[in-house]
Amino acid sequence: MVAFCMKVVCTGNSPMKQRPRKPAVPRPAEETLRRAISELIRDEPLPAREISVRAHLTEKDVYSHLEHIRHSLHAAGSRLEMTPAECRSCGFVFSKRDRLTPPGKCPICRCETIFEPLFAIRERTVHDP
Secondary structure: OOOOOOOOOOOOOOOOOOOOOOOOOOOOOOOOHHHHHHHHHHHOOEEHHHHHHHHOOOHHHHHHHHHHHHHHHHHHOEEEEEEOOEEOOOOOEOOOOOOOOOOOOOOOOOOOOEEOOEEEEEEOOOOOO
């Protein structure tokens, strides 16, 4: 018995076509990720998801960087202002929460649909703690 081996030549007409990728635009050498995030939230309050899209990071990395930004801003005389998360169904506001990550569910109604917290940089005033 003779076995035949056929070599398939790919002509580029595969059913799964790939889109050409956009060329990556590098950041300027003096701009770090944390500086880029700081500039984004200095202009307007943004949720972590929007920051991750604009800074080309994962949402998990954004929370890590925001924690570091919080500490460095404190030393520089500014502060990271966080508009608290809010339950979409009952309106409960997570005002006492210090963690930057959004809560998993509402303690009142157990609903898991929650508005994300917003982050912004504000200059520290005289009476701010």
